[in-house]
Amino acid sequence: MSVVVVGSINQDLVARVNRIPAPGETVLASSMMRTGGGKGANQAVAARRAGDVSVAFVGAVGTDLDGESLRGALVADGIDVSGLSQVDGPSGMALISVDDTAENTIVVIPGANAAATALTPAQRSVVAAAQVVLTQLEIPIALVLAAAGARGAEAWHLLNAAPSAPFVTAGGSLFPSVDVLIVNEHEALDVAGVDDLEAAVTALAPRVRALVVTLGRRGSLIVCGDERADVPAFAADAVDTTGAGDTFCGMFAATLAASGRVPESVDIALLADAARAGAAAAAIAVTRTGAQDAVPSAAEVAALIERTHA
Template sequence: MRINFCSKLRSPASLHTGFPKLAASHPNRRASVAAGAREIMTTTPQKPLIVVGSVNADLVLPIDRLPKPGETLAAASIETVPGGKGANQAAAAARSGYPTFFIGQFGKDDPNAALLRSALLGCGVDLSHAQDVAGPCGTALILLQAGGENSIIIVGGANQAAWSLSDGVKQLLSCAGAVLLQREIPESVNIEVAQLAKAAGVPVVLDAGGVEGPIAPELLSCLTVLSPNETELARLTGLPTDTEDQVRAAAEQLMSAGVQSVLVKLGSEGSLLLPGQGQTAIRQQAIKAPEVLDTTGAGDCFTATYAVAVLEGKAAPQALQFASAAASLCVRRMGAMTSLPSRGEVEELLAAQQ
């Protein structure tokens, strides 16, 4: 059953999001753009988060270290678990208690499709607009090293098959509180989705994880928030990101290219938000985990829960803290989607930080 969320919402004039406004869509609100992510307004719970992206079957192999060229190592086990950057982010948002739709493609010839659908539904994600396409699902081979670091090889599968956005999906995008994208699906799909969202005045968040290479200018110009880690930031800009000053300079280059705000994930060092041109950067320290078991999915968890917190009306510093708590809980467990915390767990950890 496909629910028409548009019929449940107030008129667009009475609805606001906590993200910087899109100047091209709202020329009379350029002051809101300048205020950047510090401007937080409220939205109704019925205005959903739409995640458009990838879903993968993750094949996880625990190893002590990466093999050298020509070397063969033994893995203790192999396990198939649900993942994919889009699916992880949708699950993280839904686990946080926010109404979330996932727009993605499952391979109908793949027995893993049932596992992936079941996992997302179990997290509370709405799959009514997801599609089944011919061929296998996306697959990721994850080499999980001692200490939680990972190396990942992706086979695109259904994620890279031909996409066609239905009228129902387009209507859903126009009614969203925000749209969340990544880079494990064709860039052309991200551009189409971002342009539709921008035209409707809907904030667009792009997690820079996924394929390497430059982001198309027509996509950059639609982004309300671009969220890379420091490695992705260096690749996107060609600038060093070894120090915080270098991170800021690289992020400012992205904003000069049309991105409204940049949220840099710094791993164990926390995060840095540049909310807009000329605005004061906001630094969030990481909430340290007693033990890091697996970092897979932690960045996805952070981006998604930050978006949820902003949509719920939290100011940027509080939204960053909420996302930091969620990511801290994520790395304490094995797996990607299986490690995502519940809303109650995040709030309990935040209360313990006071």
């Protein structure tokens, strides 16, 4: 049972502010924190802390000191980094402001994450061994397509379309390669090219095996064939929402891998279970600061689900 995450890895610089500044405005921060981030790396950490699956990460860091520390943090979490390459130049970085209401703004400087558009032979071997391949759009779409093409015949490809980007490129369309598409409401509208959520669901669901739309405090909507399920959110007093969606995705992927099921046998019950675990993990994560630092353990997630549904 294994998950391979192909994606971005960043050094996060997180400033706590009273409020997000308006254009042209300067505000003073009360603190600043350096921590590991990047959607791909965050999701790998979340999948690994789910506890039941092995996790590998495929991506790139730079030749700077950030690259060394980011690699070391993944290793410390028990993540296989044999597919993490090093390229000349800086590692990825994200500049994040978090205000007193737990909202954030994020500016990503891709750095090494933008360097690769194909997998190396070693990275292809890592991807081919996975039961679940999880990707996002903080890396070139060509690399997402390469990862999908390198997976095994019975492996899942989960795409978290964040940040949203065109699905049809010179390398082809992403849709045929995707088993489960995970988007938030904004991303669903953007990918579908409409301004109504129901219209977006109608447009997107037939193009993948399953569609997952996360809706914040309203939970998530799961669509699989002709079936739908609404999975409620877990109550939380949020202090920092950075990385909450990544935590959801990593836990979701780990749950699918632990099930031992293949994409052809997907059903709404399995997807709802995965979304419930993801929602519980995200609810815990938003009560803490940082992205990877905030990801809970499997025991914490199980305890929250048990308390809520007792």
